[in-house]
Amino acid sequence: MHYGYIGQGNLGANCACCLLRGGMQVTVTDLNKGACQKALDAGATWADSPAALAAEVDHVITCLPSPAVSEIVADQMLPAMKEGAHWIEMSTLGRDEVLGFADKAAKHGVRLMELPVTGGVHLAAQGKITMLAGGDKDMFDLHLPALQAMGDKVFHMGPLGSASIIKVITNMLAFIHLKACGESLMLAKRGGLDLAQAWHAIKASSGTSFVHETEGALVLNGSYDIAFNVDLALKDLGFAMEFGREFGVPLELAAATEQTYVAARAAYGGEAQSPMIVKLLEDMLGTDLRADGFPAKLV
Template sequence: MRYGYIGLGNLGGHLAASLTIKGFAVTVCDRDRARGERHVELGAVWVDTPAELARTCTAVFTCLPSPAVSEAVLRELIGAGFTGDWIEMSTLGREDIARLAALAQSHGIRVLECPVTGGVHLAARGEITLLAGGDAGLLDRHRPALEAMGGRLFHMGPLGSAAVIKVITNMLAFIHLIADGEALMLAKRGGLDLAQAWKAIAASSGTSFVHETEGQLILNGSYDIAFTMDLALKDLGFAMKFGEEFGVPLDLATLARDTFLKGKEAFGGNAQSTMIVKLLEDALATDLRAPGFPARLE
């Protein structure tokens, strides 16, 4: 089996590299040719278009920034006569994956959704968590490749179920991020040593994955999580839609969405999502900095 991988950005680039490093035959494609250079050095084959990739691969992974881009790529695959398996690793809404899966299946393409969660640094280490939705037999067919990219793999149910849990995990992360900024600011304004406060929180009942990872980037001042304000707002928008659909009031998620809208207005849509904490820092003219914390997560 030869896998294709389309979308070599901050996340997809690491996922595709893990496949090649683990010995799978991989062909890669991205709008930015420079992104493919390290993959070719690792042993992958580069092609310029999804159509070229479709003609040589039996299964195709995609990791793309929006439903519109996913649809455009899928239509290129269909136009090239692709009839293999499509594994969509982008973060999509449930309606999006249902609609795109119906389009793909009408052209003889089998579909598995498999978004990931845990952060770019875990993708780089091959330890990211994968959330699968779709036919169990199709998942088993590609389980070796998926396990080569990640640490833990959860089958959430039929198509669309992985989209729901992925949005839930991201919604929680954004809420935790805002809360962590407030907690660190309380420690700072309370006269505590921030490095020691971070360690104490990490060892307490109040810790979170976000505190233990993104909290370090806040204290460093780089905020460099390789995830943008625009992407955060996209995912929070999906959460709002699920809240309406399922009849669940999302008070905290709504507050997080509104806060990220302010963050985008202040810093721009391409700013690091972790910079949401800088809103509070700027409002209080108080930086949250401590020595010994990394600029990027390894």
């Protein structure tokens, strides 16, 4: 199978390399050719544009930073894709955007499968990220070897739009957990506990979470660097709040967390790392949350 992969950011570059390790042929492109270097070094070929890429591959995967960028790329690649080809969209999109892109693709004889992922860039590098597919089952079955090359936990969530809902739910939970993690660590620090011991004790308790064990460690290091920024978090929380209104579900914790991210963007900018919502609390109380022996990045 020859895949085209458009978007070689933190996630896309790692996933493209996983496809290459899985024996697939991969062609890549990005606005920044330098971002493709990791995949090119691993054996990918380069295309000068989305249209050039789409014309030479069997199927196209996109992993892009916003729906607006996905729209621009779609307008370039869809007319060039082979009839009957598939577009696998890994960007985090709203359900309505997914359905809209599927309609756009169908006009060019192309079918869409949504494939948001969760788990973090460090797991993507290991081929261990969780993949959430939505779309026709025959497409899922056809691309399953590629999905299994990129992730070790692969779920077919149902028809188009299903994966976008569960992806927003998982991200919403992660942001809420991060806010709770920061408050908990601050309680430990202000209570006079050794922060490293407190982190390990929480990890071994019923109160642990994936976020505590990963992002919490980077807070204690002081890097906060999970390769996911405040603007992206606000985008995903916006999707969650929209679903809450549509489905009639009050999302009190998500709403409070969204406001914390709004404050973090005002304080540090939208490009600041997502865990810097904890730094808001540190700055407000004049108390840092640092401990020795914690990594600057997740590996």
